[in-house]
Amino acid sequence: MALMTGDNYLASIEKLDHQVFIQGKKCLDVTDHPISRPPAMAIAETYFQAEQAETKSLFTAQSHLSGETINRFTHIQHSKEDLVKKILMLREMGRKTACCFQRCAGLDCLNTVYAMTYDMDQSFGTEYHGRFVDFLKHVQVNDLVTAACMTDTKGDRSLSPSKQKDKDQYLHMVEERQGGIVVRGAKLHITGAVNSHELIVVPTRALKEEDKDYAVAFAVPADTEGVTFIYGRQPSDTRRLEERRSDVGNLFYGGCEAMVVFDDVFVPQERIFMRGEYSMTGRLVELFAAHHRASYGGCKVGVGDVLIGAATAIAEAQGTRNASHVKDKLAEMIHLNETLHAGALASAGKGYATASGAYAVDPLLANVCKLNVTRFPFEISRLAQDIAGGLLVTMPSLDDQDNPVVGKYIHKYLVGKTDVDSDKRMRLLRLIENITLGTGAVSYLTESIHGAGSPQAQKIMIARLADLESAKSYAFKLCGI
Numbered sequence: 296m297a298l299m300t301g302d303n304y305l306a307s308i309e310k311l312d313h314q315v316f317i318q319g320k321k322c323l324d325v326t327d328h329p330i331s332r333p334p335a336m337a338i339a340e341t342y343f344q345a346e347q348a349e350t351k352s353l354f355t356a357q358s359h360l361s362g363e364t365i366n367r368f369t370h371i372q373h374s375k376e377d378l379v380k381k382i383l384m385l386r387e388m389g390r391k392t393a394c395c396f397q398r399c400a401g402l403d404c405l406n407t408v409y410a411m412t413y414d415m416d417q418s419f420g421t422e423y424h425g426r427f428v429d430f431l432k433h434v435q436v437n438d439l440v441t442a443a444c445m446t447d448t449k450g451d452r453s454l455s456p457s458k459q460k461d462k463d464q465y466l467h468m469v470e471e472r473q474g475g476i477v478v479r480g481a482k483l484h485i486t487g488a489v490n491s492h493e494l495i496v497v498p499t500r501a502l503k504e505e506d507k508d509y510a511v512a513f514a515v516p517a518d519t520e521g522v523t524f525i526y527g528r529q530p531s532d533t534r535r536l537e538e539r540r541s542d543v544g545n546l547f548y549g550g551c552e553a554m555v556v557f558d559d560v561f562v563p564q565e566r567i568f569m570r571g572e573y574s575m576t577g578r579l580v581e582l583f584a585a586h587h588r589a590s591y592g593g594c595k596v597g598v599g600d601v602l603i604g605a606a607t608a609i610a611e612a613q614g615t616r617n618a619s620h621v622k623d624k625l626a627e628m629i630h631l632n633e634t635l636h637a638g639a640l641a642s643a644g645k646g647y648a649t650a651s652g653a654y655a656v657d658p659l660l661a662n663v664c665k666l667n668v669t670r671f672p673f674e675i676s677r678l679a680q681d682i683a684g685g686l687l688v689t690m691p692s693l694d695d696q697d698n699p700v701v702g703k704y705i706h707k708y709l710v711g712k713t714d715v716d717s718d719k720r721m722r723l724l725r726l727i728e729n730i731t732l733g734t735g736a737v738s739y740l741t742e743s744i745h746g747a748g749s750p751q752a753q754k755i756m757i758a759r760l761a762d763l764e765s766a767k768s769y770a771f772k773l774c775g776i
């Protein structure tokens with residue numbers, strides 16, 4: 296089996312016996328809980344798209360290991376075309392779901408660890424790459440979702456991992472046992488963690504020799520003993536608990552993050568992909584960051600498409616579509632959105648082959664793309680809210696339309712242009728609200744700042760990667776120095 300259907304995927308997560316807690320209660324089935332079902336549906340869409348005639352070619356790829364058709368979310372990119380197709384696929388998914396569909400962090404992590412295990416074997420004579428390839432085969436053959444578990448809790452940010460008062464503030468190896476190791480720590484903001492079959496754990500920062508025990512990378516199934524997921528809250532998530540869910544804005548999908556605790560988890564030898572090679576951690580983090588920063592120029596652009604569409608439709612519904620300032624704002628939104636996409640595509644176009652044969656994006660352009668992502672979705676959101684008007688945050692519930700006393704007032708006074716009914720206008724406003732203020736804003740806005748590294752991390756990389764000496768020499772030549 297190389298391709299699961301969306302329904303098979305949901306059934307596989309339903310069966311998973313992992314420890315998930317939502318709002319203080321244990322959740323037995325994340326695909327059936329009103330708060331966590333939309334995120335599971337968003338991932339299911341990555342399977343569904345791979346089944347559709349029109350999107351199949353974008354959402355599937357040929358495995359370089361087996362030659363079989365696999366879902367592109369499990370594919371190791373082996374050309375610039377592969378890198379470009381990933382970005383295009385993510386934009387398409389953003390358009391279809393208007394949220395974080397969670398599967399790409401795992402994909403970017405697969406590509407990173409594939410390249411890094413190869414490099415480690417070359418440098419240290421280890422046997423990580425073969426182990427990782429076995430794991431990858433398991434992921435591809437069974438079409439699994441992998442969560443990238445990278446960000447540690449970090450405790451006191453001014454101290455390195457081994458200098459922390461509580462040594463567990465970064466995940467580390469606590470014991471060596473027959474046939475494997477035991478690890479302890481917690482990873483934060485893990486996208487799609489509760490909807491994943493496998494967790495890939497990697498270090499969050501460059502480490503020194505004193506932090507050797509923190510230089511661990513491995514994969515464990517989500518239902519491994521000692522692993523606990525604590526689900527992240529999102530603004531207005533409890534609207535999903537309301538009987539008719541009228542005001543959720545995005546009726547079908549959502550993103551999710553979770554805190555993932557590893558409380559003395561045993562990792563068998565064959566699932567360990569780094570153990571003490573601290574000198575490789577900096578490169579690993581940079582490679583993952585580049586892959587994932589470019590990904591944001593796909594997914595966020597797709598969400599931007601939805602927001603631009605909703606802003607256009609609400610302007611039409613309210614009779615402002617032809618106002619010159621509205622046309623100007625829409626053009627500005629498109630300009631910003633396409634600029635994000637351009638950066639990601641350029642990073643793929645200037646991609647390169649790593650020693651393993653897997654391709655990686657140009658790191659400077661990927662960081663430039665992501666730094667733009669930390670800013671432009673906010674401006675696009677501001678413009679969407681400007682076009683939408685204040686009713687975006689003051690209107691009654693959609694349910695009020697059905698009330699025998701007040702319904703008639705809503706239908707009479709919340710219409711837009713004469714042929715637009717209140718329901719259409721209110722639904723569009725709720726969607727804009729979702730993306731710019733509600734559950735969708737978690738991924739479209741705040742994740743755009745901090746996901747795949749906060750803005751300062753991109754500035755540091757941009758400064759490091761830019762060739763200022765060459766730039767100076769061009770200047771010297773032209774002014775006769």
Ligand code: SF4
Pocket residue numbers: 385394395396397398399400486590591594595738742746
């Ligand atoms: Fe994928 Fe974007 Fe979510 Fe990252 S933020 S997992 S790239 S959808």
Ligand code: FE
Pocket residue numbers: 400486742746747
């Ligand atoms: Fe992310």
